[in-house]
Amino acid sequence: MSQSSVHFHRDIPKIPVGVLGATGTVGQRFIVLLCSHPWFVLKALGASSRSAGKPYKDAVRWKQTTPIPSGVSAMIVHDCVPEPFKDCNVVFSGLDSDVAGDIEASFRAAELAVFSNAKNYRRDPNVPLIVPLVNTIHLTILPQQQKLHIHPLTREPQPLLRGFIVTNANCSTTGVVIPLAALERAFGPLESLVITTMQAISGAGYPGVPSLDILDNVVPYISGEEEKIEWETLKILGGIIDEETEAIDGKKEKFKKFDMHTTSPLRVSAHCNRVPVIDGHTECVSVRFAKRPPPSPQQVREALAAYTSDAQTLGCPSAPTRTIIVHEEADRPQPRLDRYHQEGAGVNVGRVRQCPVFDIKFVVLSNNVSIGAATSSIINAEVAVLKGIIQF
Ligand SMILES: NC(=O)c1ccc[n+]([C@@H]2O[C@H](COP(=O)([O-])OP(=O)(O)OC[C@H]3O[C@@H](n4cnc5c(N)ncnc54)[C@H](OP(=O)(O)O)[C@@H]3O)[C@@H](O)[C@H]2O)c1
Missing domain, CATH: 3.40.50.720 (NAD(P)-binding Rossmann-like Domain)
Known part of the structure; x- marks a missing residue:
C-alpha cells in the first residue's frame, strides 16, 4: 500500500x-x-x-x-x-x-x-x-x-x-473534538475540559429509548458514554509517535504508537444526558488552556470560524465547506434549527464566552447520524x- x-x-x-x-x-x-x-x-x-x-x-x-x-x-x-x-x-x-x-x-x-x-x-x-x-x-x-x-x-x-x-x-466525541482541535491548532494544548451533553434519541438506534421514558423527561445516564468521550478525545487529539523496540533477533524495529495526549496531559470530565430531541447532540463545554493568559472569546470565535480540515484541503466531496459555523445569536445553535446545515456534515458552535471557573465556555451542536456517524x-x-x- x-x-x-x-x-x-x-x-x-x-x-x-x-x-x-x-x-x-x-x-x-x-x-x-x-x-x-x-x-x-x-x-x-x-x-x-x-x-x-x-x-x-x-x-x-x-x-x-x-x-x-x-x-x-x-x-x-x-x-x-x-x-x-x-x-x-x-x-x-x-x-x-x-x-x-x-x-x-x-x-x-x-x-x-x-x-x-x-x-x-x-x-x-x-x-x-x-x-x-x-x-x-x-x-x-x-x-x-x-x-x-x-x-x-x-x-x-x-x-x-x-x-x-x-x-x-462516538457521536458525542465527534461533535466536541472538532472545535477542540481548532482551539489546539490556534492556541496550543488544552489543559482541562468539562463537557455536558444533551443527546438525541436517534443516537440509541431504532426503536431506542421507549417514548414513556423520554417524553417530558431527561435521562441523566447513557451506558458507557462518559468513558467513551473521556478516552476517545485523548486518542483523537493526541499525536502519533514513532517508537523503536528491540525484536527477538536483537534488531531494532520501528513502531507507530498513539500518543494519547501524554506529551501534554489533558483532563476530560463528561456528563451525558438523553433528551427528547430526535436528531442532533448539543454539548456545553468549558475549556482551560495551558497558554497563559488564555485567548479572549473573540479570538476563540475567530479561530473556530477559520478552522480548515484536511478533508476540506484534500477536496473530499462530502467534506463541509465550513467545518465550524460560529453563531453570533444569543440563543443558537439549536437542534431543530441548525442540525441540517451543510447536510449535517459540519458542526455548529455558539455562546462563546468567558468561563469564571475555566477560561472559555461554548455550546456545540452536531448531527449525530451525519457527522456523528x-x-x-x-x-x-x-x-x-x-x-x-x-x-x-
Ligand atoms: N445512531 C447513532 O447516532 C450512532 C452514532 C454513532 C455511532 N453509532 C454506532 O453505529 C452502530 C449502529 O447504530 P444504529 O443506531 O444504526 O443501530 P440500529 O438502528 O440498532 O441498527 C443495527 C444494525 O445492525 C444489524 N444487526 C443486528 N444484529 C445483527 C447480527 N447478529 N448480524 C448482522 N447484523 C446485525 C441490524 O440488522 P436487522 O435490522 O436485521 O436487525 C441493523 O441493520 C452501533 O455500533 C452504534 O453504537 C450510532
Missing part, C-alpha cells in the same frame, strides 16, 4: 462498496448518502439473519425523510459474511456493537477496507480512530495494522495487502481514496 501517491479526482473510477447493518439508523443514512455519491457505488447490503434473503424494502423500517432510493428497494439483503461482498473494495459498517467485532474482523481478513461506526476496535493500538475533520494523519498506522494482522479464526499471522479497519468516534465514515473513505490507501 502506498500512502505517498495522492489521487486527483479525475483519476478516480467508480468504487464498488457494501453496507453492513444496512437496515439500521446509521445504515439507512449510509444508503441515502451513497446513492448520490460521485465515486462509491452501492453493490451489496448486509444485516442480521432476520433480514437476510429479503428485498431491502421488506427488511427495513425506513425512517428517512426521502423515499428509499429506487435502485436499492429491490436489492436482496445478505447475511454479514464476506462472500456476497466479494466484488466490493470497501464496506461501511453500521453494525450493532454486539456483533460488529467478529463480523468486521472477518471482512478485514477477506481483504476488504472496513469503515466502522461501532466501538469494538476504537481502543485497538493498531486501529485509527478518525474524526475526518480532525486527525486523518492517524491513517498512517494502517500499514502497521496490515503487517501485524492475525487471522481471526486460525490465529496465525496473515499480513494483509488491502484489508484494514478504520473506526470513527455515516458522513464521517464516508469522508474517512474519501480521504483514504485520495491518499491512495484504498486499492482499486
Whole structure:
C-alpha cells in the first residue's frame, strides 16, 4: 500500500462498496448518502439473519425523510459474511456493537477496507480512530495494522495487502473534538475540559429509548458514554509517535504508537444526558488552556470560524465547506434549527464566552447520524481514496 501517491479526482473510477447493518439508523443514512455519491457505488447490503434473503424494502423500517432510493428497494439483503461482498473494495459498517467485532474482523481478513461506526476496535493500538475533520494523519498506522494482522479464526499471522479497519468516534466525541482541535491548532494544548451533553434519541438506534421514558423527561445516564468521550478525545487529539523496540533477533524495529495526549496531559470530565430531541447532540463545554493568559472569546470565535480540515484541503466531496459555523445569536445553535446545515456534515458552535471557573465556555451542536456517524465514515473513505490507501 502506498500512502505517498495522492489521487486527483479525475483519476478516480467508480468504487464498488457494501453496507453492513444496512437496515439500521446509521445504515439507512449510509444508503441515502451513497446513492448520490460521485465515486462509491452501492453493490451489496448486509444485516442480521432476520433480514437476510429479503428485498431491502421488506427488511427495513425506513425512517428517512426521502423515499428509499429506487435502485436499492429491490436489492436482496445478505447475511454479514464476506462472500456476497466479494466484488466490493470497501464496506461501511453500521453494525450493532454486539456483533460488529467478529463480523468486521472477518471482512478485514477477506481483504476488504472496513469503515466502522461501532466501538469494538476504537481502543485497538493498531486501529485509527478518525474524526475526518480532525486527525486523518492517524491513517498512517494502517500499514502497521496490515503487517501485524492475525487471522481471526486460525490465529496465525496473515499480513494483509488491502484489508484494514478504520473506526470513527462516538457521536458525542465527534461533535466536541472538532472545535477542540481548532482551539489546539490556534492556541496550543488544552489543559482541562468539562463537557455536558444533551443527546438525541436517534443516537440509541431504532426503536431506542421507549417514548414513556423520554417524553417530558431527561435521562441523566447513557451506558458507557462518559468513558467513551473521556478516552476517545485523548486518542483523537493526541499525536502519533514513532517508537523503536528491540525484536527477538536483537534488531531494532520501528513502531507507530498513539500518543494519547501524554506529551501534554489533558483532563476530560463528561456528563451525558438523553433528551427528547430526535436528531442532533448539543454539548456545553468549558475549556482551560495551558497558554497563559488564555485567548479572549473573540479570538476563540475567530479561530473556530477559520478552522480548515484536511478533508476540506484534500477536496473530499462530502467534506463541509465550513467545518465550524460560529453563531453570533444569543440563543443558537439549536437542534431543530441548525442540525441540517451543510447536510449535517459540519458542526455548529455558539455562546462563546468567558468561563469564571475555566477560561472559555461554548455550546456545540452536531448531527449525530451525519457527522456523528455515516458522513464521517464516508469522508474517512474519501480521504483514504485520495491518499491512495484504498486499492482499486
Ligand atoms: N445512531 C447513532 O447516532 C450512532 C452514532 C454513532 C455511532 N453509532 C454506532 O453505529 C452502530 C449502529 O447504530 P444504529 O443506531 O444504526 O443501530 P440500529 O438502528 O440498532 O441498527 C443495527 C444494525 O445492525 C444489524 N444487526 C443486528 N444484529 C445483527 C447480527 N447478529 N448480524 C448482522 N447484523 C446485525 C441490524 O440488522 P436487522 O435490522 O436485521 O436487525 C441493523 O441493520 C452501533 O455500533 C452504534 O453504537 C450510532
